[in-house]
Amino acid sequence: MIDSISGTAGVASQPSVAAAPMTGSVETSASPVEDFGQILGRMTTDAIDVVKTGEAAAIQGLKAEMSPLAVVNSVMAAQQSLHAVLAIRDKAVAAYQEIARMTI
Secondary structure (H helix, E strand, O other): OHHHOOOOHHHHOOOOOOOOOOOOOOOOOOOOOOOHHHHHHHHHHHHHHHHHHHHHHHHHHHOOOOOHHHHHHHHHHHHHHHHHHHHHHHHHHHHHHHHHHOOO
């Protein structure tokens, strides 16, 4: 279940520190670096796609067009994505509330 987390494919394609040559030079990639907003937007889009896939699988399961195992897997992936989105939202709200409580 943990291996099927969506939205992390882009992380695996990023160059790692261990992959840097030992000569002291830094390897630069040709693609521009994504900022936090772009990464969050991409992850949100991926989560929405997973939830839509889960909903479509549930409908196909009700019509007996998809095996129960595939329906369960799709719905569980959608639930996992939803929980991740809710956790990120809760952290963002908590951070905003912490900033709002700061004295000026």
